[in-house]
Amino acid sequence: MSNIGKLYEKKVMDGDKEVITYSGSINTLKISLPSIYLEDNKFASSDRAPDFRIWLKNSNGTDTQIGVAWKKEIKRGEKAGGFLISIVIDDPSFADKLNVTAFRNDQGHWDIVWNRPRQPEEAA
Numbered sequence: 001m002s003n004i005g006k007l008y009e010k011k012v013m014d015g016d017k018e019v020i021t022y023s024g025s026i027n028t029l030k031i032s033l034p035s036i037y038l039e040d041n042k043f044a045s046s047d048r049a050p051d052f053r054i055w056l057k058n059s060n061g062t063d064t065q066i067g068v069a070w071k072k073e074i075k076r077g078e079k080a081g082g083f084l085i086s087i088v089i090d091d092p093s094f095a096d097k098l099n100v101t102a103f104r105n106d107q108g109h110w111d112i113v114w115n116r117p118r119q120p121e122e123a124a
Helices: none
Strands: 002-014 017-027 032-040 052-057 063-073 083-089 098-104 110-114
Touching: 002 098, 017 098, 017 110, 032 063, 052 083
Parallel strands: none
Antiparallel strands: 002 017, 002 110, 017 032, 032 052, 052 063, 063 083, 083 098, 098 110
16 A cells, blocks of 8 residues: 555635535656646536546646545544545546545545455366
């Protein structure tokens, strides 16, 4: 498991209700996403739709949607009852989509971690 980024949580007012926003970065040897943010998916049309859309702030002032994310409840272990954020980022330049997970840590932010997918074992 490799830690490849961080998300920071911020509470803001949206009209008369308080909402939590997430922003941060992802960096690997080949991918540099220095300024990403998660936006509530207000256009979700089903229970399976993503909870968030992920955007990259570009240096020219424009924003580009680069992925989606879902909040998922943690069902086992010491953090049971909490949640994680399952993130999928994709781009035409990628050989495959990037699947990562954000876990809340004890320092008040979220660690974005990546695991290499397991290869199916060959039948003997």
